[in-house]
Amino acid sequence: MAATTAFPRMxxxxxLTFPLLIGILLILFWLIATVAAPWMTGYDPLDMxxxxxxxxxxxxxxxxxxLGRDVLTRTLHGARHSIPIAVTVVACAxxxxxxxxxxxxxxxxxxxxxxxxxxxxxxxFPPMLxxxxxxxxxxxxxxxxAIAMVIVWWPVYARLMRAQVLEVREREHVEAAIxxxxxxxxxxxxxxxxxxxxxxxxxxxxxxxxxxxxxxxLSFIGLGATPPTPEWGSMIxxxxxxxxxxxxxxxxxxxxxxxxxxxxxIGDGLHDYFDPRSK
Amino acid sequence: MTRYIxxxxxxxxxxVLGIVTLAFLLTSVTKGDPLTAIVSDRQMNNPxxxxxxxxxxxxxxxxxxxxxxxxxxxxxxxxxxxxxxxxPVAQDVLYRLPATMELVTAAMIVGATIGIGLGVLxxxxxxxxxxxxxxxxxxxxSSIPVFWMGLALLYIFSxxxxxxxxxxxxDARATPPPMVTGFMTIDTLIAGDFRLFIDxxxxxxxxxxxxxWAVAGTISRLVRANMLEVLSREFxxxxxxxxxxxxxxxxxxxxxxxxxxxxxVIGYSFAYLLTGAVxxxxxxxxxxxGSYAVDAARGxxxxxxxxxxxxxxxxxxxxxxxxDIAYVFANPRVRLG
Amino acid sequence: MxxxxxxxxxxxxxxxxxxxxxxxxxxxxxxxxxxxxxxxGIVGESGSGKSVGMLAALGLQPEGARVxxxxxxxxxxxxxxxxxxxxHLRGSxxxxxxxxxxxxxxxxxxxxxxxxxxxxxxxxxxxxxxxIERATDLLALVSIPQPDRRLHQFPHEFSGGMRQRVMIxxxxxxxxxxxxxxxxxxxLDVTVQAQIMEVLxxxxxxLKLGLILITHDLGVLAGHADRVxxxxxxxxxxxxxxxxxxxxxxxxxxxxxxASIPDMTIERERLFSIDGTxxxxxxxxxxxxxxxxxxxxxDICRQTAPVTTGAPEHTAACHxxxxxxxxxx
Numbered sequence: 001m002a003a004t005t006a007f008p009r010m011x012x013x014x015x016l017t018f019p020l021l022i023g024i025l026l027i028l029f030w031l032i033a034t035v036a037a038p039w040m041t042g043y044d045p046l047d048m049x050x051x052x053x054x055x056x057x058x059x060x061x062x063x064x065x066x067l068g069r070d071v072l073t074r075t076l077h078g079a080r081h082s083i084p085i086a087v088t089v090v091a092c093a094x095x096x097x098x099x100x101x102x103x104x105x106x107x108x109x110x111x112x113x114x115x116x117x118x119x120x121x122x123x124x125f126p127p128m129l130x131x132x133x134x135x136x137x138x139x140x141x142x143x144x145x146a147i148a149m150v151i152v153w154w155p156v157y158a159r160l161m162r163a164q165v166l167e168v169r170e171r172e173h174v175e176a177a178i179x180x181x182x183x184x185x186x187x188x189x190x191x192x193x194x195x196x197x198x199x200x201x202x203x204x205x206x207x208x209x210x211x212x213x214x215x216x217x218l219s220f221i222g223l224g225a226t227p228p229t230p231e232w233g234s235m236i237x238x239x240x241x242x243x244x245x246x247x248x249x250x251x252x253x254x255x256x257x258x259x260x261x262x263x264x265x266i267g268d269g270l271h272d273y274f275d276p277r278s279k
Numbered sequence: 280m281t282r283y284i285x286x287x288x289x290x291x292x293x294x295v296l297g298i299v300t301l302a303f304l305l306t307s308v309t310k311g312d313p314l315t316a317i318v319s320d321r322q323m324n325n326p327x328x329x330x331x332x333x334x335x336x337x338x339x340x341x342x343x344x345x346x347x348x349x350x351x352x353x354x355x356x357x358x359x360x361x362x363x364x365x366x367p368v369a370q371d372v373l374y375r376l377p378a379t380m381e382l383v384t385a386a387m388i389v390g391a392t393i394g395i396g397l398g399v400l401x402x403x404x405x406x407x408x409x410x411x412x413x414x415x416x417x418x419x420x421s422s423i424p425v426f427w428m429g430l431a432l433l434y435i436f437s438x439x440x441x442x443x444x445x446x447x448x449x450d451a452r453a454t455p456p457p458m459v460t461g462f463m464t465i466d467t468l469i470a471g472d473f474r475l476f477i478d479x480x481x482x483x484x485x486x487x488x489x490x491x492w493a494v495a496g497t498i499s500r501l502v503r504a505n506m507l508e509v510l511s512r513e514f515x516x517x518x519x520x521x522x523x524x525x526x527x528x529x530x531x532x533x534x535x536x537x538x539x540x541x542x543x544v545i546g547y548s549f550a551y552l553l554t555g556a557v558x559x560x561x562x563x564x565x566x567x568x569g570s571y572a573v574d575a576a577r578g579x580x581x582x583x584x585x586x587x588x589x590x591x592x593x594x595x596x597x598x599x600x601x602x603d604i605a606y607v608f609a610n611p612r613v614r615l616g
Numbered sequence: 617m618x619x620x621x622x623x624x625x626x627x628x629x630x631x632x633x634x635x636x637x638x639x640x641x642x643x644x645x646x647x648x649x650x651x652x653x654x655x656x657g658i659v660g661e662s663g664s665g666k667s668v669g670m671l672a673a674l675g676l677q678p679e680g681a682r683v684x685x686x687x688x689x690x691x692x693x694x695x696x697x698x699x700x701x702x703x704h705l706r707g708s709x710x711x712x713x714x715x716x717x718x719x720x721x722x723x724x725x726x727x728x729x730x731x732x733x734x735x736x737x738x739x740x741x742x743x744x745x746x747x748i749e750r751a752t753d754l755l756a757l758v759s760i761p762q763p764d765r766r767l768h769q770f771p772h773e774f775s776g777g778m779r780q781r782v783m784i785x786x787x788x789x790x791x792x793x794x795x796x797x798x799x800x801x802x803x804l805d806v807t808v809q810a811q812i813m814e815v816l817x818x819x820x821x822x823l824k825l826g827l828i829l830i831t832h833d834l835g836v837l838a839g840h841a842d843r844v845x846x847x848x849x850x851x852x853x854x855x856x857x858x859x860x861x862x863x864x865x866x867x868x869x870x871x872x873x874x875a876s877i878p879d880m881t882i883e884r885e886r887l888f889s890i891d892g893t894x895x896x897x898x899x900x901x902x903x904x905x906x907x908x909x910x911x912x913x914x915d916i917c918r919q920t921a922p923v924t925t926g927a928p929e930h931t932a933a934c935h936x937x938x939x940x941x942x943x944x945x
Contacts, residue, residue, distance in 0.1 A: 117297065120294065121297035121300075124592050124595060124596050125592045126553035126554045126591050126595050129553065129587065130588060132576045133302065135576070136576035136579060137306040137307070137581070137584070151305065220424075236424070240430055243433075243434065243438075252427075253430075260421075260424075264422050265418065
């Protein structure tokens with residue numbers, strides 16, 4: 001009924017939906033922790049600062065782990081590993097994926113076929129299994145886990161980028177540029193690519209949460225961060241072996257939950273904004 | 280329609296070959312030395328032992344040669360022998376596949392039920408507290424790491440309250456039934472042991488919920504959006520004008536119209552379930568492919584890693600194919616068009 | 617005078633939509649009635665509130681709408697009735713058909729299932745076989761050939777006219793007393809429109825239905841309605857027997873509507889049309905709602921709203937009702 005649309009809503013700025021606001025606040029908190037973790041508590045993440053496996057108290061708000069390290073300190077420091085890793089992985093995946101996707105879309109033919117078949121096959125694996133296999137063969141360490149994740153993730157952006165390029169290259173200004181004799185490289189870099197980035201970058205931002213989750217999962221099963229590193233996944237793994245000291249896994253778990261929730265809230269908010277149908 | 284399915288079926292062998300090749304290549308660019316997994320530390324300095332091990336596992340050949348050997352063996356159903364269990368990988372995987380499928384199926388049922396239920400509620404009570412609560416619940420589901428959720432629920436329900444059993448597929452003291460299908464719930468029934476069946480179901484609840492909640496979010500979001508669209512359509516008014524009750528209007532008329540996209544998202548959520556199963560199985564000591572893959576990856580058991588990755592890829596491929604076929608069948612307009 | 621109450625009577629019906637406590641009325645005090653076996657035409661432009669009003673009378677108003685006034689069916693008050701009771705009336709005693717038969721039919725249910733549903737919802741004890749037989753008979757009743765075969769088809773396999781026949785079959789499934797047809801021919805091809813009107817008229821006569829025919833086309837009503845209510849901006853501006861209305865239109869809006877009927881017998885240089893558009897919801901002009909578009913509007917029309925005048929069988933709401941204003945042709 002047309003009648004319901006007759007009343008404009010004029011409360012908040014239209015783009016700032018409630019989920020978006022919460023998402024931004026959550027992410028902001030973890031960005032601050034990434035920078036300021038050393039000054040947020042009085043402890044060092046690697047030092048034994050108390051008795052072993054002490055439940056939460058005023059001295060140690062989230063308790064201590066099996067080696068007497070402060071769980072809260074380690075949790076805050078975890079952001080310094082997870083966030084840079086996630087950003088690096090997504091950035092590399094976007095760079096590789098966008099490059100190959102643009103090439104496939106722009107050149108078409110044989111190049112397109114080869115690249116897209118590689119994309120199809122890579123996306124045929126359950127992501128976790130493939131990441132595990134690659135990480136295992138590269139050996140332990142966060143860096144190797146990151147490489148594994150890039151290998152799993154780049155095809156997503158290749159597909160997206162190719163679809164974008166295919167759409168943009170049909171537009172009139174591109175045809176005009178070709179007609180006026182611009183070289184292929186110039187057409188691609190000057191006339192097509194600048195119009196393709198937005199959806200790729202939005203989707204990349206949304207994926208940061210998922211990459212953090214995947215990195216933590218790899219560390220949890222022992223394929224990512226190596227022991228003393230305060231990485232959330234491996235901290236939860238420590239917690240699993242100290243099953244009855246529930247607080248050991250609480251901090252890192254909440255950390256992953258809130259940061260991924262933050263990205264999901266932002267995604268949800270943007271989705272509501274761009275797709276009013278779901279309002 | 281038949282032509283579409285046929286074309287998809289014809290593409291299958293090529294995709295499988297692609298999967299095999301990629302899995303083989305990616306696990307062969309290894310920096311870690313698989314020798315350490317076969318040869319004990321003390322024997323590492325003994326060149327004879329090392330050479331023998333290399334010869335036995337084919338580690339001294341060139342990469343293309345090893346690839347040809349591997350594909351050749353695979354065609355006869357041979358995936359090599361696990362470094363760790365010393366049994367054929369194919370046998371190991373076949374033995375463990377049903378446990379994973381049982382967990383994933385149960386999780387899919389849980390996820391679809393919660394997801395569809397929440398999606399319908401959220402759409403019907405659009406923009407009310409119920410809607411917001413349902414969306415929040417769904418959002419949490421896709422944000423919580425399953426391995427942490429598993430630990431937390433085990434701690435609360437099993438240790439603190441003692442109302443649900445701990446890890447494993449059956450009570451530790453129980454004698455498992457003879458393996459027929461590999462699905463514990465079915466095998467216990469075949470064995471005619473009803474109490475063991477209840478025990479198996481009881482053990483399934485927590486892991487299935489942990490895993491299912493994660494996909495419930497995706498499903499409910501899609502169901503909500505589709506239901507909102509369908510509920511505003513005119514045939515809903517027709518149904519009400521006919522005198523149909525609200526329950527009938529929502530379930531028979533509206534929900535049925537969203538079944539095609541819902542079915543599709545449930546099918547595609549399989550990838551996520553397989554990924555999540557790896558971690559859930561680890562937490563719940565579930566003897567499936569996931570925990571096998573984790574053990575293999577930790578122990579640098581390369582034949583097992585490649586094998587389990589290939590099987591995972593093929594299972595995933597087949598499910599997606601089945602989803603697409605189901606999509607064609609579920610949509611009367613596509614079917615006849 | 618205290619004879620049986622009319623079949624369906626609406627008094628001072630108001631439907632308001634609102635957000636954040638501010639309400640705007642889409643239907644502003646409509647009163648009308650239909651007798652047993654009578655055809656009432658309701659005519660007005662789209663957005664005049666004619667559909668919303670009739671839907672609201674049956675409890676089918678959109679979410680968030682506020683409905684006040686009185687709606688009586690065979691003397692029983694419907695406004696404020698529990699949902700369940702209202703539901704039992706809908707589809708059994710009172711049936712509706714809508715404008716677009718494609719979107720009004722459920723795309724994933726067979727025609728047979730949809731007609732059968734209309735039958736068994738109000739006859740839960742009927743056997744499955746009997747329900748299907750009834751559905752087949754109903755399709756035959758609206759002249760659909762090969763009914764037992766077409767029962768198993770989906771809406772998209774039917775043509776527009778056939779779909780509307782299905783809607784009609786569904787509506788008369790339980791021999792209702794009143795049928796409300798909301799623009800039943802608007803979405804159809806011109807050639808099919810006449811056929812559907814024929815089916816409706818035929819069934820109306822045979823089943824002695826009270827029929828409310830909602831349309832924006834006064835021409836449709838000429839041959840089919842007994843009485844006509846003209847609706848503008850949520851109010852009935854004129855109400856009369858059909859012949860009387862065409863012979864002696866009392867309201868300038870009605871005159872405009874009559875003048876804009878395409879007439880094959882008279883050659884006109886250009887089809888007449890009323891300038892402007894009806895007021896948007898909540899944006900009513902001061903005075904008579906029609907004044908901005910009225911060719912005969914005077915100062916009083918821009919200041920006070922007119923009251924309804926005239927004999928009971930022919931009323932009009934205009935300061936200059938039934939007066940021949942020279943400017944109005």
